[in-house]
Amino acid sequence: MREPTLDPTVDEAPPAPLRPRKVTTTTVDERLELIGAGLGSLCLVSIAYAHVLPTSGVLGFVVCWFLAFLLLHALIAKTSSPWPIVKDKIATSVMWGLAGIVLFALATTLVYTFSQGISALRHANFFTHNMAGVASTAPLTQGGIVNAIAGTVIMVAVAVLIALPLGLLTAIYLSEVGGKAANVVRTVVEAMTALPEILAALFIYVVLVVGVGFPKSGFAVSVAMSVTMVPIIARTGEVALRIVPSGLREASAALGASEWRTTWKVVVPTARAGLATALILAIARGVGETAVALLLSGASSFTNLNPFKDPMNSLPLYIYTAFETHDKTAIARAFGAASVLLIIILVLFVITRVIAREVKEAR
Amino acid sequence: MTVSTLAAEPTAGAGRPPRRLSSRRSGSDLAFRGVTTTVGISVLLITGSIGLFLGLQAVPTLSHYGFSFFTTSSWQPELNQIGIAAVLVGTVEIALVAVAVSVPLAMGFALFITEYAPRRLRSSMVSAIDLMAAVPSIIYGLWGFFLLQPHAIGLARWLSQHFGWIPIFKVSTDPNAAVWQQSKYTSSVFIAGLAVSMMVIPLACAVMRAVFDQAPRGEREAALALSGTRLGVIRMVVLPFGRGGIIGGSMLGLGRALGETAAVLLIISPAYVIKLRILEAGTQTVSALIAGNFGNATKSQLSALLTAGFVLFGITLVVNLVAAVIIRRSRSGAGIDA
Numbered sequence: 001m002r003e004p005t006l007d008p009t010v011d012e013a014p015p016a017p018l019r020p021r022k023v024t025t026t027t028v029d030e031r032l033e034l035i036g037a038g039l040g041s042l043c044l045v046s047i048a049y050a051h052v053l054p055t056s057g058v059l060g061f062v063v064c065w066f067l068a069f070l071l072l073h074a075l076i077a078k079t080s081s082p083w084p085i086v087k088d089k090i091a092t093s094v095m096w097g098l099a100g101i102v103l104f105a106l107a108t109t110l111v112y113t114f115s116q117g118i119s120a121l122r123h124a125n126f127f128t129h130n131m132a133g134v135a136s137t138a139p140l141t142q143g144g145i146v147n148a149i150a151g152t153v154i155m156v157a158v159a160v161l162i163a164l165p166l167g168l169l170t171a172i173y174l175s176e177v178g179g180k181a182a183n184v185v186r187t188v189v190e191a192m193t194a195l196p197e198i199l200a201a202l203f204i205y206v207v208l209v210v211g212v213g214f215p216k217s218g219f220a221v222s223v224a225m226s227v228t229m230v231p232i233i234a235r236t237g238e239v240a241l242r243i244v245p246s247g248l249r250e251a252s253a254a255l256g257a258s259e260w261r262t263t264w265k266v267v268v269p270t271a272r273a274g275l276a277t278a279l280i281l282a283i284a285r286g287v288g289e290t291a292v293a294l295l296l297s298g299a300s301s302f303t304n305l306n307p308f309k310d311p312m313n314s315l316p317l318y319i320y321t322a323f324e325t326h327d328k329t330a331i332a333r334a335f336g337a338a339s340v341l342l343i344i345i346l347v348l349f350v351i352t353r354v355i356a357r358e359v360k361e362a363r
Numbered sequence: 364m365t366v367s368t369l370a371a372e373p374t375a376g377a378g379r380p381p382r383r384l385s386s387r388r389s390g391s392d393l394a395f396r397g398v399t400t401t402v403g404i405s406v407l408l409i410t411g412s413i414g415l416f417l418g419l420q421a422v423p424t425l426s427h428y429g430f431s432f433f434t435t436s437s438w439q440p441e442l443n444q445i446g447i448a449a450v451l452v453g454t455v456e457i458a459l460v461a462v463a464v465s466v467p468l469a470m471g472f473a474l475f476i477t478e479y480a481p482r483r484l485r486s487s488m489v490s491a492i493d494l495m496a497a498v499p500s501i502i503y504g505l506w507g508f509f510l511l512q513p514h515a516i517g518l519a520r521w522l523s524q525h526f527g528w529i530p531i532f533k534v535s536t537d538p539n540a541a542v543w544q545q546s547k548y549t550s551s552v553f554i555a556g557l558a559v560s561m562m563v564i565p566l567a568c569a570v571m572r573a574v575f576d577q578a579p580r581g582e583r584e585a586a587l588a589l590s591g592t593r594l595g596v597i598r599m600v601v602l603p604f605g606r607g608g609i610i611g612g613s614m615l616g617l618g619r620a621l622g623e624t625a626a627v628l629l630i631i632s633p634a635y636v637i638k639l640r641i642l643e644a645g646t647q648t649v650s651a652l653i654a655g656n657f658g659n660a661t662k663s664q665l666s667a668l669l670t671a672g673f674v675l676f677g678i679t680l681v682v683n684l685v686a687a688v689i690i691r692r693s694r695s696g697a698g699i700d701a
Contacts, residue, residue, distance in 0.1 A: 058514075084592055085592060087594055088592035091593070091594040091597075092593065092594075095475045095479045096479065098470075098475065099472050101468060102468050102469075102472045102568075106561075108506070109502065109506045113502055113506065170402055170406045173399035173400055173402060174403065181407075185407045187684070188410055188411055189407075190683075190687045192410040194615065194618045194622075194686075195410075195622070196621070196623070197622075198622065200413070202417060202653065206669065227410070227413075231410065258391040259388075259391075260395035281497075288499025289499075290500065290625035290654075291624040291653075291654045294657070294658075298658070316501045316625065319505065334505065335505065341501075345494075353490060
């Protein structure tokens with residue numbers, strides 16, 4: 001905040017900073033309404049639901065409680081407020097309820113996966129051994145998923161090597177070169193960001209395996225992954241390049257830089273945070289792809305570090321094959337692998353947040 | 364070059380035509396444009412040729428089975444009976460259930476973020492929805508199978524008990540039996556749709572939130588100044604303005620749901636009959652059909668699977684293109700009567 005100044009060149013003191021008046025406040029009445037309706041409906045439902053009505057189950061209880069809460073809240077509010085305000089209050093509760101459902105679903109997904117995966121994660125061999133010669137029913141002290149982790153890392157790395165240059169250059173083309181053809185490219189790229197992974201897998205199967213005669217391998221999986229990753233990098237990257245102020249481009253051009261140098265030394269470095277986000281989004285998509293690995297590589301129990309030969313396992317594929325056995329320990333391993341997959345996703349996610357925050361602070 | 368001539372005659376000017384500016388691109392500029400354009404066009408060709416290649420592979424199957432490929436519901440390659448009628452119905456049913464569940468939730472969450480959430484909670488809510496989008500499909504499959512299903516079959520039974528008179532909620536077993544047949548309610552369209560909705564919600568929510576955020580401030584404040592409630596502002600300003608985003612986001616979610624593979628593959632048990640009873644066990648979708656049968660398919664079966672893939676490609680492409688057009692329109696502000 002600026003101090004009031006006595007500088008004679010300023011003929012009037014700057015006005016006190018205007019703060020927008022807070023338009024929404026909760027009064028004591030409203031809070032009591034909420035608490036009262038919540039407690040009242042809880043008591044009502046816990047008696048009616050458990051003792052009077054022939055109903056059972058936690059899910060039904062929560063739903064009935066919420067509905068009773070809405071009803072009671074409406075009745076209480078109606079005693080003091082006109083109808084539009086009652087409707088507004090109900091709508092507020094409904095919105096909180098909907099948001100609660102979504103957050104609850106997300107939280108249970110994360111917590112449940114980790115809680116089921118912990119029994120497998122506790123054993124160090126889970127990260128150092130592979131499943132070669134280990135039956136899927138063997139106890140968790142044997143075998144591990146190092147082959148799937150290595151496979152995922154190699155496949156995604158190769159996919160990034162293919163997708164990053166193509167995606168980045170396409171993004172540069174869309175934002176820096178442009179033209180009529182670019183609009184067509186943009187439309188197709190946008191439609192392809194939602195391409196189901198299974199179709200990318202079929203496409204690469206037809207072209208690479210049937211057409212060229214390339215064997216089913218980790219490399220084929222990487223190519224299919226890159227088919228889904230390029231549109232994501234291109235589209236998200238284009239958005240990042242577009243928000244680079246054109247003044248920077250013009251300044252660079254005025255200093256005599258060629259378009260290539262302008263893009264490479266000015267535009268791309270300025271947009272690097274957005275481009276990194278685009279890349280990480282694409283990696284997150286590639287890491288989780290199941291069907292491409294299922295169709296183009298196939299599961300294997302041994303560790304294979306050569307992407308050009310022999311099947312290569314990946315984490316999602318491992319989860320799927322372990323699930324298919326319907327065996328208890330195999331499913332525990334599947335949850336262990338799912339936890340590792342989630343950890344990878346969470347790490348990537350935190351990186352994007354950190355990058356985004358740095359950009360915000362730099363501004 | 365031209366700069367030096369200008370410096371040599373600084374006073375010359377009046378009466379002379381303006382110096383001609385050359386905008387001829389240098390060699391490196393041309394190379395830059397050439398390289399990026401080539402890559403852009405080749406990405407267009409590669410992604411565009413997906414349809415072409417799948418279409419070419421579909422020709423033998425389509426010429427062999429003809430139109431019956433779309434009307435046969437059984438998938439028995441050994442009996443030479445192959446058709447995707449039931450599979451398409453299953454695909455559409457799961458996608459519709461997923462969209463029907465997720466649109467209210469996504470809309471509610473988007474409105475919650477833009478209108479209701481306390482300011483300091485807002486950015487973490489956005490992070491939560493982004494994280495939800497990043498969780499892989501197979502993990503939602505595990506979640507749906509092991510955690511959701513035991514609870515969801517209770518809900519399914521309740522629905523069939525009380526709404527069984529609606530054909531889609533009917534289940535071919537007695538829902539009121541004291542010992543009810545739980546296996547009749549598992550692996551259904553309903554449960555698969557719920558799991559898929561976990562992937563549709565963040566997608567649709569992100570689009571809707573972006574559009575709701577852009578609702579004009581002036582009109583919001585005008586509505587408030589006319590003593591509108593928050594609900595009034597939403598109904599009179601935010602929703603009419605965001606109509607395109609709501610429709611486009613839902614369509615985008617539909618496109619995603621139609622092609623969803625891993626979660627569906629985990630949850631459903633394959634059944635090749637056209638049935639509209641969404642609570643009953645057994646269904647099949649195009650992507651699960653391909654993923655499940657690809658490994659041990661003979662050459663002709665492979666062609667049939669590729670044909671099914673081609674059909675899926677056509678459907679998702681149309682849905683996604685329409686969604687992209689609607690969303691772009693809503694962003695440009697067209698179609699809004701302000």
